[in-house]
Amino acid sequence: MRYENQELYIGLMSGTSLDGVDGVLVCLPASPAAPIALLASAYVPFDETFRADALSLQQPGNNEIHLEALLANRLAAVYAECVSVLLAQSGPVTVSAIGAHGQTIRHRPELGYTRQTNNPALLAELTGISVVADFRSRDVAAGGQGAPLVPAFHRAIFGAAGETRVVANIGGISNISVLAADGSTHGFDTGPGNVLMDFWMQRQQGAAYDRGGAWATQGRVSEALLDRLMQEPYLALPAPKSTGRDLFHADWLLSHLRSFPDLAAVDVQASLCAYTARTLAQAITVDGKDVSAVYVCGGGAYNAQLMSLLRSELQATQKQITIESTASLGIAPEQVEALAFAWLAQQFCLRQPGNLAAVTGARGPRILGALYPA
Structure with missing residues:
Protein backbone atom coordinates (compact mmCIF):
# COMPACT_ATOMS: atom_id res chain seq x y z
CA MET A 1 0.00 0.00 0.00
CA ARG A 2 1.31 3.47 -0.88
CA TYR A 3 0.31 6.87 0.46
CA GLU A 4 0.32 9.83 -1.90
CA ASN A 5 2.81 12.58 -0.99
CA GLN A 6 3.57 10.83 2.29
CA GLU A 7 6.20 8.45 3.54
CA LEU A 8 5.86 5.68 6.10
CA TYR A 9 8.30 5.50 8.99
CA ILE A 10 8.60 3.38 12.11
CA GLY A 11 9.81 4.90 15.36
CA LEU A 12 11.17 2.74 18.20
CA MET A 13 11.92 4.07 21.66
CA SER A 14 13.16 2.37 24.81
CA GLY A 15 13.83 4.89 27.54
CA THR A 16 15.54 5.15 30.91
CA SER A 17 12.56 3.57 32.68
CA LEU A 18 13.68 0.28 31.07
CA ASP A 19 10.15 -1.09 30.93
CA GLY A 20 10.08 -2.01 27.25
CA VAL A 21 9.85 -0.75 23.66
CA ASP A 22 7.22 1.64 22.35
CA GLY A 23 6.76 1.55 18.59
CA VAL A 24 4.70 3.45 16.04
CA LEU A 25 4.09 3.21 12.31
CA VAL A 26 3.24 6.62 10.90
CA CYS A 27 2.58 8.47 7.70
CA LEU A 28 4.78 11.55 7.73
CA PRO A 29 3.68 14.17 5.18
CA ALA A 30 5.99 15.82 2.69
CA SER A 31 4.57 19.18 3.78
CA PRO A 32 5.27 20.21 7.42
CA ALA A 33 1.80 21.75 7.61
CA ALA A 34 0.02 18.47 6.91
CA PRO A 35 -0.98 16.23 9.82
CA ILE A 36 0.74 13.04 10.92
CA ALA A 37 -1.33 9.87 10.47
CA LEU A 38 -0.73 7.15 13.05
CA LEU A 39 -1.28 3.76 11.40
CA ALA A 40 -0.27 1.41 14.21
CA SER A 41 1.24 1.38 17.68
CA ALA A 42 2.76 -1.38 19.78
CA TYR A 43 4.45 -2.03 23.09
CA VAL A 44 6.80 -4.95 23.80
CA PRO A 45 7.94 -5.27 27.43
CA PHE A 46 11.44 -6.18 28.50
CA ASP A 47 11.82 -9.28 30.63
CA GLU A 48 13.43 -8.96 34.06
CA THR A 49 16.71 -10.48 32.88
CA PHE A 50 17.09 -7.91 30.12
CA ARG A 51 16.25 -5.09 32.51
CA ALA A 52 18.74 -6.32 35.11
CA ASP A 53 21.50 -6.72 32.49
CA ALA A 54 20.86 -3.23 31.10
CA LEU A 55 20.95 -1.73 34.58
CA SER A 56 24.24 -3.50 35.32
CA LEU A 57 25.82 -1.71 32.35
CA GLN A 58 25.00 1.65 33.94
CA GLN A 59 27.95 1.08 36.28
CA PRO A 60 31.55 -0.07 35.68
CA GLY A 61 31.95 -3.83 35.71
CA ASN A 62 33.85 -6.78 34.30
CA ASN A 63 33.69 -7.79 30.64
CA GLU A 64 31.59 -4.74 29.73
CA ILE A 65 32.32 -4.78 25.99
CA HIS A 66 31.19 -8.41 25.62
CA LEU A 67 28.10 -7.93 27.78
CA GLU A 68 27.11 -4.74 25.98
CA ALA A 69 27.42 -6.43 22.58
CA LEU A 70 25.20 -9.30 23.69
CA LEU A 71 22.63 -6.87 25.09
CA ALA A 72 22.64 -4.96 21.79
CA ASN A 73 21.78 -8.16 19.93
CA ARG A 74 18.94 -8.91 22.35
CA LEU A 75 17.62 -5.38 22.00
CA ALA A 76 17.62 -5.70 18.20
CA ALA A 77 15.52 -8.85 18.55
CA VAL A 78 12.98 -7.04 20.76
CA TYR A 79 12.93 -4.14 18.30
CA ALA A 80 12.31 -6.56 15.44
CA GLU A 81 9.44 -8.13 17.39
CA CYS A 82 7.89 -4.69 17.85
CA VAL A 83 8.23 -3.99 14.11
CA SER A 84 6.52 -7.29 13.36
CA VAL A 85 3.59 -6.37 15.62
CA LEU A 86 3.26 -3.00 13.91
CA LEU A 87 3.27 -4.48 10.41
CA ALA A 88 0.75 -7.13 11.40
CA GLN A 89 -1.66 -4.31 12.26
CA SER A 90 -1.11 -2.33 9.07
CA GLY A 91 -1.01 -4.98 6.37
CA PRO A 92 1.42 -4.76 3.41
CA VAL A 93 3.12 -1.37 3.34
CA THR A 94 6.39 0.14 2.13
CA VAL A 95 8.34 1.61 5.04
CA SER A 96 11.03 4.16 4.20
CA ALA A 97 13.05 3.61 7.38
CA ILE A 98 13.01 2.67 11.04
CA GLY A 99 14.21 5.26 13.54
CA ALA A 100 15.68 3.22 16.42
CA HIS A 101 16.85 5.13 19.46
CA GLY A 102 18.71 2.32 21.23
CA GLN A 103 19.03 1.89 24.99
CA THR A 104 21.06 4.52 26.81
CA ILE A 105 23.62 2.91 29.09
CA ARG A 106 25.94 5.89 29.60
CA HIS A 107 25.41 9.59 28.98
CA ARG A 108 28.51 11.71 29.56
CA PRO A 109 28.46 14.64 27.15
CA GLU A 110 30.86 16.54 29.40
CA LEU A 111 33.40 13.86 28.46
CA GLY A 112 32.42 13.93 24.79
CA TYR A 113 30.31 10.80 24.48
CA THR A 114 26.88 9.28 24.88
CA ARG A 115 26.24 5.57 24.44
CA GLN A 116 23.00 4.02 23.26
CA THR A 117 23.50 0.28 22.92
CA ASN A 118 21.92 -1.11 19.76
CA ASN A 119 22.67 -3.32 16.78
CA PRO A 120 21.01 -1.49 13.89
CA ALA A 121 22.78 -3.69 11.33
CA LEU A 122 21.11 -6.75 12.85
CA LEU A 123 17.77 -4.93 13.01
CA ALA A 124 18.01 -4.15 9.29
CA GLU A 125 18.72 -7.84 8.62
CA LEU A 126 15.86 -9.04 10.79
CA THR A 127 13.27 -6.67 9.33
CA GLY A 128 14.44 -6.04 5.77
CA ILE A 129 13.92 -2.31 6.38
CA SER A 130 16.53 0.44 6.41
CA VAL A 131 17.42 1.61 9.91
CA VAL A 132 18.52 5.05 11.09
CA ALA A 133 20.20 4.94 14.50
CA ASP A 134 22.78 6.67 16.72
CA PHE A 135 20.98 10.01 16.72
CA ARG A 136 22.75 11.65 19.65
CA SER A 137 26.45 11.24 18.83
CA ARG A 138 26.68 13.90 16.11
CA ASP A 139 25.22 16.57 18.37
CA VAL A 140 27.73 15.64 21.09
CA ALA A 141 30.54 15.73 18.53
CA ALA A 142 29.42 19.28 17.70
CA GLY A 143 29.79 20.30 21.33
CA GLY A 144 26.18 19.67 22.34
CA GLN A 145 24.56 17.64 25.08
CA GLY A 146 23.00 15.18 22.65
CA ALA A 147 19.77 15.67 24.62
CA PRO A 148 17.01 16.42 24.71
CA LEU A 149 16.35 15.85 21.01
CA GLY A 330 -4.46 13.95 19.76
CA ILE A 331 -1.34 11.91 20.62
CA ALA A 332 -1.26 9.38 23.46
CA PRO A 333 1.50 10.14 26.00
CA GLU A 334 3.30 6.83 25.48
CA GLN A 335 3.50 7.38 21.70
CA VAL A 336 5.17 10.79 21.62
CA GLU A 337 8.83 9.74 21.90
CA ALA A 338 8.49 6.88 19.43
CA LEU A 339 6.86 9.35 17.02
CA ALA A 340 9.77 11.71 17.59
CA PHE A 341 12.27 9.11 16.44
CA ALA A 342 10.20 8.27 13.36
CA TRP A 343 10.30 12.01 12.61
CA LEU A 344 14.06 12.16 13.25
CA ALA A 345 14.54 9.26 10.84
CA GLN A 346 12.66 11.21 8.21
CA GLN A 347 14.79 14.29 8.92
CA PHE A 348 17.88 12.19 8.32
CA CYS A 349 16.51 10.78 5.07
CA LEU A 350 15.65 14.30 3.90
CA ARG A 351 19.14 15.45 4.94
CA GLN A 352 17.58 17.98 7.30
CA PRO A 353 18.88 18.87 10.78
CA GLY A 354 17.31 17.04 13.70
CA ASN A 355 18.75 19.02 16.59
CA LEU A 356 18.09 22.49 17.92
CA ALA A 357 21.39 24.11 18.85
CA ALA A 358 19.59 26.46 21.24
CA VAL A 359 18.47 23.39 23.19
CA THR A 360 21.52 21.13 23.13
CA GLY A 361 24.29 23.75 22.96
CA ALA A 362 25.77 22.31 19.77
CA ARG A 363 27.73 24.62 17.49
CA GLY A 364 24.89 24.57 15.00
CA PRO A 365 22.22 22.46 13.30
CA ARG A 366 23.35 18.94 12.38
CA ILE A 367 21.92 15.99 10.48
CA LEU A 368 21.57 13.31 13.14
CA GLY A 369 21.93 9.57 12.76
CA ALA A 370 23.62 6.86 10.72
CA LEU A 371 22.01 4.73 8.02
CA TYR A 372 21.99 0.94 7.83
CA PRO A 373 20.36 0.19 4.46
CA ALA A 374 17.93 -2.68 3.97
Whole structure:
Protein backbone atom coordinates (compact mmCIF):
# COMPACT_ATOMS: atom_id res chain seq x y z
CA MET A 1 0.00 0.00 0.00
CA ARG A 2 1.31 3.47 -0.88
CA TYR A 3 0.31 6.87 0.46
CA GLU A 4 0.32 9.83 -1.90
CA ASN A 5 2.81 12.58 -0.99
CA GLN A 6 3.57 10.83 2.29
CA GLU A 7 6.20 8.45 3.54
CA LEU A 8 5.86 5.68 6.10
CA TYR A 9 8.30 5.50 8.99
CA ILE A 10 8.60 3.38 12.11
CA GLY A 11 9.81 4.90 15.36
CA LEU A 12 11.17 2.74 18.20
CA MET A 13 11.92 4.07 21.66
CA SER A 14 13.16 2.37 24.81
CA GLY A 15 13.83 4.89 27.54
CA THR A 16 15.54 5.15 30.91
CA SER A 17 12.56 3.57 32.68
CA LEU A 18 13.68 0.28 31.07
CA ASP A 19 10.15 -1.09 30.93
CA GLY A 20 10.08 -2.01 27.25
CA VAL A 21 9.85 -0.75 23.66
CA ASP A 22 7.22 1.64 22.35
CA GLY A 23 6.76 1.55 18.59
CA VAL A 24 4.70 3.45 16.04
CA LEU A 25 4.09 3.21 12.31
CA VAL A 26 3.24 6.62 10.90
CA CYS A 27 2.58 8.47 7.70
CA LEU A 28 4.78 11.55 7.73
CA PRO A 29 3.68 14.17 5.18
CA ALA A 30 5.99 15.82 2.69
CA SER A 31 4.57 19.18 3.78
CA PRO A 32 5.27 20.21 7.42
CA ALA A 33 1.80 21.75 7.61
CA ALA A 34 0.02 18.47 6.91
CA PRO A 35 -0.98 16.23 9.82
CA ILE A 36 0.74 13.04 10.92
CA ALA A 37 -1.33 9.87 10.47
CA LEU A 38 -0.73 7.15 13.05
CA LEU A 39 -1.28 3.76 11.40
CA ALA A 40 -0.27 1.41 14.21
CA SER A 41 1.24 1.38 17.68
CA ALA A 42 2.76 -1.38 19.78
CA TYR A 43 4.45 -2.03 23.09
CA VAL A 44 6.80 -4.95 23.80
CA PRO A 45 7.94 -5.27 27.43
CA PHE A 46 11.44 -6.18 28.50
CA ASP A 47 11.82 -9.28 30.63
CA GLU A 48 13.43 -8.96 34.06
CA THR A 49 16.71 -10.48 32.88
CA PHE A 50 17.09 -7.91 30.12
CA ARG A 51 16.25 -5.09 32.51
CA ALA A 52 18.74 -6.32 35.11
CA ASP A 53 21.50 -6.72 32.49
CA ALA A 54 20.86 -3.23 31.10
CA LEU A 55 20.95 -1.73 34.58
CA SER A 56 24.24 -3.50 35.32
CA LEU A 57 25.82 -1.71 32.35
CA GLN A 58 25.00 1.65 33.94
CA GLN A 59 27.95 1.08 36.28
CA PRO A 60 31.55 -0.07 35.68
CA GLY A 61 31.95 -3.83 35.71
CA ASN A 62 33.85 -6.78 34.30
CA ASN A 63 33.69 -7.79 30.64
CA GLU A 64 31.59 -4.74 29.73
CA ILE A 65 32.32 -4.78 25.99
CA HIS A 66 31.19 -8.41 25.62
CA LEU A 67 28.10 -7.93 27.78
CA GLU A 68 27.11 -4.74 25.98
CA ALA A 69 27.42 -6.43 22.58
CA LEU A 70 25.20 -9.30 23.69
CA LEU A 71 22.63 -6.87 25.09
CA ALA A 72 22.64 -4.96 21.79
CA ASN A 73 21.78 -8.16 19.93
CA ARG A 74 18.94 -8.91 22.35
CA LEU A 75 17.62 -5.38 22.00
CA ALA A 76 17.62 -5.70 18.20
CA ALA A 77 15.52 -8.85 18.55
CA VAL A 78 12.98 -7.04 20.76
CA TYR A 79 12.93 -4.14 18.30
CA ALA A 80 12.31 -6.56 15.44
CA GLU A 81 9.44 -8.13 17.39
CA CYS A 82 7.89 -4.69 17.85
CA VAL A 83 8.23 -3.99 14.11
CA SER A 84 6.52 -7.29 13.36
CA VAL A 85 3.59 -6.37 15.62
CA LEU A 86 3.26 -3.00 13.91
CA LEU A 87 3.27 -4.48 10.41
CA ALA A 88 0.75 -7.13 11.40
CA GLN A 89 -1.66 -4.31 12.26
CA SER A 90 -1.11 -2.33 9.07
CA GLY A 91 -1.01 -4.98 6.37
CA PRO A 92 1.42 -4.76 3.41
CA VAL A 93 3.12 -1.37 3.34
CA THR A 94 6.39 0.14 2.13
CA VAL A 95 8.34 1.61 5.04
CA SER A 96 11.03 4.16 4.20
CA ALA A 97 13.05 3.61 7.38
CA ILE A 98 13.01 2.67 11.04
CA GLY A 99 14.21 5.26 13.54
CA ALA A 100 15.68 3.22 16.42
CA HIS A 101 16.85 5.13 19.46
CA GLY A 102 18.71 2.32 21.23
CA GLN A 103 19.03 1.89 24.99
CA THR A 104 21.06 4.52 26.81
CA ILE A 105 23.62 2.91 29.09
CA ARG A 106 25.94 5.89 29.60
CA HIS A 107 25.41 9.59 28.98
CA ARG A 108 28.51 11.71 29.56
CA PRO A 109 28.46 14.64 27.15
CA GLU A 110 30.86 16.54 29.40
CA LEU A 111 33.40 13.86 28.46
CA GLY A 112 32.42 13.93 24.79
CA TYR A 113 30.31 10.80 24.48
CA THR A 114 26.88 9.28 24.88
CA ARG A 115 26.24 5.57 24.44
CA GLN A 116 23.00 4.02 23.26
CA THR A 117 23.50 0.28 22.92
CA ASN A 118 21.92 -1.11 19.76
CA ASN A 119 22.67 -3.32 16.78
CA PRO A 120 21.01 -1.49 13.89
CA ALA A 121 22.78 -3.69 11.33
CA LEU A 122 21.11 -6.75 12.85
CA LEU A 123 17.77 -4.93 13.01
CA ALA A 124 18.01 -4.15 9.29
CA GLU A 125 18.72 -7.84 8.62
CA LEU A 126 15.86 -9.04 10.79
CA THR A 127 13.27 -6.67 9.33
CA GLY A 128 14.44 -6.04 5.77
CA ILE A 129 13.92 -2.31 6.38
CA SER A 130 16.53 0.44 6.41
CA VAL A 131 17.42 1.61 9.91
CA VAL A 132 18.52 5.05 11.09
CA ALA A 133 20.20 4.94 14.50
CA ASP A 134 22.78 6.67 16.72
CA PHE A 135 20.98 10.01 16.72
CA ARG A 136 22.75 11.65 19.65
CA SER A 137 26.45 11.24 18.83
CA ARG A 138 26.68 13.90 16.11
CA ASP A 139 25.22 16.57 18.37
CA VAL A 140 27.73 15.64 21.09
CA ALA A 141 30.54 15.73 18.53
CA ALA A 142 29.42 19.28 17.70
CA GLY A 143 29.79 20.30 21.33
CA GLY A 144 26.18 19.67 22.34
CA GLN A 145 24.56 17.64 25.08
CA GLY A 146 23.00 15.18 22.65
CA ALA A 147 19.77 15.67 24.62
CA PRO A 148 17.01 16.42 24.71
CA LEU A 149 16.35 15.85 21.01
CA VAL A 150 12.55 15.87 21.18
CA PRO A 151 12.01 19.69 21.34
CA ALA A 152 12.42 20.03 17.55
CA PHE A 153 9.68 17.45 17.07
CA HIS A 154 7.53 19.04 19.78
CA ARG A 155 7.77 22.39 17.98
CA ALA A 156 6.79 20.80 14.66
CA ILE A 157 3.80 18.92 16.10
CA PHE A 158 2.59 20.82 19.16
CA GLY A 159 3.62 24.43 18.56
CA ALA A 160 0.90 27.09 18.30
CA ALA A 161 1.39 30.58 16.86
CA GLY A 162 1.06 33.32 19.46
CA GLU A 163 0.87 30.90 22.41
CA THR A 164 3.60 29.68 24.75
CA ARG A 165 3.25 26.01 25.51
CA VAL A 166 5.44 23.59 27.44
CA VAL A 167 5.66 19.90 26.59
CA ALA A 168 6.87 17.97 29.63
CA ASN A 169 8.13 14.47 28.98
CA ILE A 170 8.19 12.34 32.13
CA GLY A 171 10.02 9.12 31.44
CA GLY A 172 12.82 7.80 33.62
CA ILE A 173 14.22 11.32 33.38
CA SER A 174 12.06 14.41 32.84
CA ASN A 175 12.62 17.06 30.21
CA ILE A 176 10.74 20.09 28.99
CA SER A 177 10.31 21.78 25.62
CA VAL A 178 9.34 25.43 25.86
CA LEU A 179 7.51 26.34 22.66
CA ALA A 180 7.49 30.12 22.91
CA ALA A 181 4.83 32.31 21.33
CA ASP A 182 7.47 34.04 19.19
CA GLY A 183 8.42 30.75 17.50
CA SER A 184 11.60 30.10 19.46
CA THR A 185 12.15 26.79 21.21
CA HIS A 186 14.32 25.77 24.12
CA GLY A 187 14.38 22.97 26.64
CA PHE A 188 16.48 20.72 28.86
CA ASP A 189 16.42 17.76 31.20
CA THR A 190 14.87 18.95 34.46
CA GLY A 191 15.88 16.00 36.66
CA PRO A 192 14.37 12.66 37.65
CA GLY A 193 11.06 11.51 36.27
CA ASN A 194 10.10 7.98 37.26
CA VAL A 195 13.60 6.58 37.80
CA LEU A 196 13.85 7.12 41.58
CA MET A 197 10.21 6.24 42.26
CA ASP A 198 10.55 3.04 40.23
CA PHE A 199 13.71 2.02 42.07
CA TRP A 200 12.14 2.61 45.48
CA MET A 201 8.91 0.84 44.49
CA GLN A 202 10.80 -2.23 43.33
CA ARG A 203 13.02 -2.27 46.42
CA GLN A 204 10.17 -1.86 48.91
CA GLN A 205 7.13 -3.37 47.19
CA GLY A 206 8.58 -5.71 44.59
CA ALA A 207 6.66 -3.97 41.79
CA ALA A 208 8.10 -2.39 38.66
CA TYR A 209 6.38 0.94 39.26
CA ASP A 210 3.79 2.69 41.41
CA ARG A 211 0.66 2.36 39.28
CA GLY A 212 -1.17 5.68 39.25
CA GLY A 213 0.93 6.84 42.20
CA ALA A 214 -1.36 4.82 44.48
CA TRP A 215 1.36 3.97 47.01
CA ALA A 216 2.68 7.54 47.06
CA THR A 217 -0.79 8.81 47.97
CA GLN A 218 -0.67 6.71 51.17
CA GLY A 219 2.43 8.50 52.45
CA ARG A 220 3.25 11.96 53.72
CA VAL A 221 5.83 14.16 52.02
CA SER A 222 8.90 14.77 54.14
CA GLU A 223 9.72 18.42 53.56
CA ALA A 224 13.12 17.86 55.15
CA LEU A 225 13.99 15.12 52.64
CA LEU A 226 12.49 17.11 49.79
CA ASP A 227 14.53 20.17 50.73
CA ARG A 228 17.68 18.06 50.83
CA LEU A 229 17.03 16.56 47.41
CA MET A 230 16.33 20.02 45.99
CA GLN A 231 19.91 20.98 46.87
CA GLU A 232 21.24 18.75 44.08
CA PRO A 233 23.67 21.02 42.14
CA TYR A 234 22.40 19.83 38.75
CA LEU A 235 19.09 21.58 39.33
CA ALA A 236 20.77 24.99 39.54
CA LEU A 237 22.91 24.55 36.41
CA PRO A 238 21.99 26.76 33.47
CA ALA A 239 20.81 25.20 30.22
CA PRO A 240 21.88 23.58 27.99
CA LYS A 241 22.05 20.57 30.25
CA SER A 242 21.08 16.91 30.28
CA THR A 243 21.24 14.09 32.77
CA GLY A 244 20.36 10.45 33.33
CA ARG A 245 21.03 7.42 35.50
CA ASP A 246 24.69 8.46 35.60
CA LEU A 247 23.58 10.97 38.26
CA PHE A 248 20.13 9.97 39.51
CA HIS A 249 20.73 6.36 40.50
CA ALA A 250 20.13 4.13 43.51
CA ASP A 251 23.32 5.05 45.36
CA TRP A 252 22.56 8.76 44.95
CA LEU A 253 19.19 8.28 46.64
CA LEU A 254 20.43 5.93 49.34
CA SER A 255 23.22 8.33 50.29
CA HIS A 256 20.59 11.01 51.00
CA LEU A 257 18.31 8.61 52.85
CA ARG A 258 21.05 7.78 55.39
CA SER A 259 20.20 11.08 57.07
CA PHE A 260 16.57 9.96 57.47
CA PRO A 261 16.79 6.49 59.06
CA ASP A 262 13.36 6.68 60.69
CA LEU A 263 11.43 7.83 57.62
CA ALA A 264 8.77 5.32 56.60
CA ALA A 265 9.21 3.73 53.19
CA VAL A 266 5.83 4.99 51.99
CA ASP A 267 6.79 8.54 53.01
CA VAL A 268 9.95 8.24 50.94
CA GLN A 269 7.80 7.31 47.94
CA ALA A 270 5.51 10.27 48.55
CA SER A 271 8.55 12.54 48.78
CA LEU A 272 10.09 11.20 45.58
CA CYS A 273 6.82 11.81 43.73
CA ALA A 274 6.82 15.36 45.09
CA TYR A 275 10.47 15.74 44.05
CA THR A 276 9.71 14.97 40.41
CA ALA A 277 6.74 17.36 40.46
CA ARG A 278 8.67 20.18 42.12
CA THR A 279 11.76 19.97 39.91
CA LEU A 280 9.52 20.02 36.84
CA ALA A 281 7.40 22.90 38.12
CA GLN A 282 10.47 24.88 39.13
CA ALA A 283 12.00 24.47 35.68
CA ILE A 284 8.77 25.45 33.95
CA THR A 285 8.22 28.48 36.18
CA VAL A 286 11.76 29.78 35.81
CA ASP A 287 12.31 28.99 32.14
CA GLY A 288 8.85 29.30 30.62
CA LYS A 289 7.57 32.87 30.55
CA ASP A 290 3.85 33.46 29.98
CA VAL A 291 3.10 29.74 29.67
CA SER A 292 -0.57 29.14 28.96
CA ALA A 293 -0.52 25.33 28.94
CA VAL A 294 1.63 22.37 29.92
CA TYR A 295 1.12 19.10 28.04
CA VAL A 296 2.59 15.99 29.65
CA CYS A 297 3.78 12.88 27.82
CA GLY A 298 5.68 9.76 28.82
CA GLY A 299 4.69 7.23 31.44
CA GLY A 300 4.47 9.89 34.12
CA ALA A 301 1.32 11.24 32.48
CA TYR A 302 -0.48 8.16 33.85
CA ASN A 303 0.65 8.77 37.44
CA ALA A 304 -2.42 10.53 38.83
CA GLN A 305 -0.67 11.57 42.04
CA LEU A 306 2.27 13.04 40.15
CA MET A 307 -0.05 14.95 37.81
CA SER A 308 -2.01 16.28 40.81
CA LEU A 309 1.17 17.46 42.54
CA LEU A 310 2.46 19.06 39.35
CA ARG A 311 -0.85 20.84 38.87
CA SER A 312 -0.76 22.15 42.46
CA GLU A 313 2.85 23.34 42.16
CA LEU A 314 2.21 25.20 38.90
CA GLN A 315 -1.17 26.67 39.74
CA ALA A 316 0.18 28.05 43.01
CA THR A 317 2.04 30.66 40.94
CA GLN A 318 0.16 30.61 37.62
CA LYS A 319 -3.55 30.36 38.34
CA GLN A 320 -4.76 30.18 34.73
CA ILE A 321 -2.31 27.60 33.44
CA THR A 322 -3.71 24.41 31.87
CA ILE A 323 -2.06 21.08 32.71
CA GLU A 324 -3.14 18.11 30.58
CA SER A 325 -1.62 15.12 28.84
CA THR A 326 -0.77 15.20 25.14
CA ALA A 327 -3.86 13.04 24.57
CA SER A 328 -5.78 16.33 24.55
CA LEU A 329 -3.73 17.26 21.47
CA GLY A 330 -4.46 13.95 19.76
CA ILE A 331 -1.34 11.91 20.62
CA ALA A 332 -1.26 9.38 23.46
CA PRO A 333 1.50 10.14 26.00
CA GLU A 334 3.30 6.83 25.48
CA GLN A 335 3.50 7.38 21.70
CA VAL A 336 5.17 10.79 21.62
CA GLU A 337 8.83 9.74 21.90
CA ALA A 338 8.49 6.88 19.43
CA LEU A 339 6.86 9.35 17.02
CA ALA A 340 9.77 11.71 17.59
CA PHE A 341 12.27 9.11 16.44
CA ALA A 342 10.20 8.27 13.36
CA TRP A 343 10.30 12.01 12.61
CA LEU A 344 14.06 12.16 13.25
CA ALA A 345 14.54 9.26 10.84
CA GLN A 346 12.66 11.21 8.21
CA GLN A 347 14.79 14.29 8.92
CA PHE A 348 17.88 12.19 8.32
CA CYS A 349 16.51 10.78 5.07
CA LEU A 350 15.65 14.30 3.90
CA ARG A 351 19.14 15.45 4.94
CA GLN A 352 17.58 17.98 7.30
CA PRO A 353 18.88 18.87 10.78
CA GLY A 354 17.31 17.04 13.70
CA ASN A 355 18.75 19.02 16.59
CA LEU A 356 18.09 22.49 17.92
CA ALA A 357 21.39 24.11 18.85
CA ALA A 358 19.59 26.46 21.24
CA VAL A 359 18.47 23.39 23.19
CA THR A 360 21.52 21.13 23.13
CA GLY A 361 24.29 23.75 22.96
CA ALA A 362 25.77 22.31 19.77
CA ARG A 363 27.73 24.62 17.49
CA GLY A 364 24.89 24.57 15.00
CA PRO A 365 22.22 22.46 13.30
CA ARG A 366 23.35 18.94 12.38
CA ILE A 367 21.92 15.99 10.48
CA LEU A 368 21.57 13.31 13.14
CA GLY A 369 21.93 9.57 12.76
CA ALA A 370 23.62 6.86 10.72
CA LEU A 371 22.01 4.73 8.02
CA TYR A 372 21.99 0.94 7.83
CA PRO A 373 20.36 0.19 4.46
CA ALA A 374 17.93 -2.68 3.97
